[in-house]
Structure formats: structure tokens, C-alpha cells
Amino acid sequence: MTARSEQRPEQRPEQRPEQPSEQPSPLLSAHALHKSFGPTPALDGASITVAAGELIAVMGPSGSGKSTLLHCLAGILRPESGTVSFDGLELTGCGDARLSELRRSEFGFLFQFGQLVPELTCLENVALPLRLNGVRRRQAEQQATEWLERLEVDDLAAKRPGEVSGGQGQRVGVARALVTRPRAVFADEPTGALDSLNGERVMQLLTTAARDTGAAVVLVTHEARVAAYADREVVVRDGRTRDLAVAR
Template structure:
């Protein structure tokens, strides 16, 4: 996949989003560089999830622009934005993104299959991803037969298998205990970095944010703090 090397990989300018009388985003600017990991933090109702949805092309902002590798998402219709999400983005949600009737390997292989990769090739690739995330031997298990941490590793494999430019994670450890959550964050940040993708994590948990190289704080729909620091490393 060819990435634009100059300028930020993901760029938001003046994002405004309202739901009725409620202002969720009140003019947000944010740049995410290639390979950068950013934690978006804030209390409940601060607008951090709305920001993630706008960056990912799930929601269309009322005003402002989002550009991925220099290409504006605002010019795209829903079908084209869906294609961007499939091809250039990866997603890790809190839970429930794996299809219950598919075994782990097919859940992962489904992503490249949706992009036209033949099933055999997609399955082999999925097997390699699962093995690299420590899930060798669990390929045939269905989501209900995996622990929460294992299921999130499968979700990480599914998000990264298509070689996305940006991975979005929405409270990826929200349904896990602390130790498992730390483990999933280690896998998520390491694998995303090795794959050369940028990572945007929405969380309210400082322990989760510590795994990212940059911390952005959102309050009342605005960015109120933006600090870079050395990320937590694998212990």
C-alpha cells in the first residue's frame, strides 16, 4: 500500500459535530503522523468517541475536514467511506466485533476476503497472524470458546491483516481485567508499530493511555491538552 510520506497521515481541521442541542465537537484540530500512537482521553460525554467516529469516516462532521494521507474524506459518499474503512483502516472495539458463528481463523480471514483475496490465501495469512499473536492452536475456536484477552488478540489480527494505514481502538480493554488489558495493549501497540500503522486509542484509562507515545485530552468537544512522552514498553 502506498502511503504519502510528507505531511501527517491523518489530519483533522476544525471538526464540529452537534447532536440536537448538544455540541459533541466544538472545533477540533488533530494531526497523527505515520507510525504514531495517540491516546484520546476524556471523561464520559467529552466527545472523544465522536472524534474517533469522525476521524474514521463513520460520522460526517457538521463542519471541518478529515484527510487520510492527504485525501479528504468529506468528498466521499457512504459507499466510498466504507471502502476506506475496509481498506485503509483497522478497528478494535470493546467487544462484540467477532462474528459468533465463525472460528477465529475465519473471523480474521474475512477482512482480506472482503477485499477480494481468495479464501485459501486469506486463511493462510490469517493463520500466520494468529500464530504471531500467540494464538497458534486456537484457529478453530469460536469467539465463545476464547477468553476475553484471546478474543481481543483475534480482533487485533483482524484489524491489522489488511495492512491498514491507521488502526482505531475504542476502549479496547474496557471489557477486560487489568492484567489482561495491559497484555492486550502491549500486543496492540507493538504489532501496530511493527506493521507501520498509526494508532488512535480512545480510552478513559490512564494505564491504557500510557502505552501510547502521545496523549490528547478532550473536554467539552475541544482538545485541552496534547503531550508527547515515551510510551510504556513491554516488560
């Protein structure tokens, strides 16, 4: 995958910039993001572009701003300045309802802990995003079953999250993140709570499933072995981004 410059001034995020044919237009881009929590700046001019189907690892030390960047890209947090766009739509200009709809229909999410609803079975958890999008129960559960099979955890369908291991729960989480066939998946330290073997398996299943469905993945991690599943990496330091491929 060809890396693109994150900071070229002509690459305005609110436009679909014309690029050479070998460089696809970005599906998702952020430009010059600033975000603070109280007096502490979390993002200080961060920029990033993600092409359709591309898997990008966002790396950096703890507290560098990488999770804040992911939350701004996914429309969960609003930056104080700068722009975020998804497929030509300016997220920073959207209302809460539109952002919520976008997150349900176009985005998938995978976190380190707790994304599964403890009261629901694994099958119901995976079917939940489809149900929220108005899909009938039977159809939603049929699709959820297919995803559980794909992630090799279909035997857990009737169990609740508290009854499965961390690795199994995270596979269910991958199924839930991808069940709506989102165009972008946001994964924040998805292997952070897993041992090496389970972490490897989750990454293999996540990357294979994302490639099969054509989803772009923004993967926040501090583990180089996890980042190695990505097409390229962007490093965040002190709230600023650096694309290593561009820096070379």
C-alpha cells in the same frame, strides 16, 4: 515523537503543509470538527493530527466526545462542519462507497465489545477483512493463521468467539484489525472489558504489531495506564481537543 500543534491556523487539513524536516506530514488530520446529536454538541471545534506510524491516545471523561472524534476520523460519522483528511484525501468530500472502500483497505478497527462475528470461527473472523477485499480463501486463511500465531492465539483458530475468553477474543480482534496491514488503526477502549493482566497483554501485542507494520494508531481510552503505551496524548473536554504536549 515530536508533538505538533493542533490549532495552528496555517495548518489547513486539505493541504499537505510544509513542515520542518523533523516533523513528518500528518497521515490523518481533522480540523475544527463540529458534530451534534440532537441538541447536544459532541464535538465543538475539535482538531487533531496523526503522523504515519504514530500512536496517539485520545483521553477525556465519559461523554467528552472522544469516541465521536474517533468515528469522524475513521469516516464512520460525518461532521456537520470541519474537515478530515487521510493522506491528502478529503474524507468529508467522499461518498459512502469510497469511505467504505477506504475503511476496508486502509483502516483497521478494534472495539471494546462485539467486533467478532459470533457465527464464524476465530480464523474466519481474522480472514474476513481480507475476503471482503477480494483475497482468495486459502490465501486469506493462511495470512489469518500467521496473525493468530503472532498474537499467540493460533490454538483458537477453530473456536467460535463465544468459546473463548474476553482477553483471547480481544487478541483475535487485534489480529483482525491488523491482518490487512492498514495504515491507520482505530481502537476504542480496547481494554475496557479486560482485567489488568489481559489488558496489559493486549496493549503490548497491539503496540508491538502496530510498530512492526508501521500503522498509525488512534487509541481512545480513559485509562492512563493504557494511554501510556502511546507516543503522546490529546485530551478531549466538552468536545474540544487539547494537546497536552503543546499546552506545556
